[in-house]
Amino acid sequence: MYDKQTNSLWVHVTGHAEEGPLKGAQLTLIPSTVTTWEDWRQRYPGTLVLDGVKRKGFMGSYGAMAGRGDEIGLAVVLRGRARLYPYRDLKEQALVNDSLNGFPLLVAFHATTNTTYVWERRIDRQILTFSQLKELDGSGHPLFIDRETGSRWSWLTGRAFAGPLKGRELQLLPSHPILTERFQAFYPDGEIFVPKGEP
Secondary structure (H helix, E strand, O other): OEOOOOOOEEEOOOOEEEEOOOOOOEOOOOOOOOOOHHHHHHHOOOOOOOOOOHHHOOOOOOOOOOOOHHHEEEEEEEOOEEEEEEHHHHOOOOEEEEEEOOEEEEEEEEOOOOEEEEEEOEEOOEEOOEEEEEEEOOOOOEEEEEOOOOOEEEOOOOEEEEOOOOOOEOEEOOEEEEEHHHHHHHOOOOEEOOOOOOO
């Protein structure tokens, strides 16, 4: 893609300028989520939807990766370092306490919808360690608990609903789904997550 002001060429996946006056510049990545409309509407009930005219919707349908679940992962890029969390591994370990480039992070995967959230697992300088509860919320979404305070958290919102941290919310971090082969092409120095089991 290119920008109209300088005609610099940018890589749409990484947000890095490869050619032109802005070569070497990096766009700031912001958190986003690929999920079902039902989950999105539950999390953001006041959402406004743009009425698209091209491709039968605002952005068309998200069908390019349908049926390729074992080839897809979630790319997390923080301060220039990238790591891919393959969905095939997240199906076996749906909650991952990890760290990347100084960020303690929590990767939470919902296999039914292939929705993944990545949060910073630090509240007021305290790093939390999470595990999944057997119980589900009223909509069938997983719940989790932190070992340090015993607070209970919503998978859908990243917000504590019970315990000492009730009302606090984890910060969502930038991530995006990508085919494994493309991750390796766009992030040649990127790492592939290898499950090690939870503490």
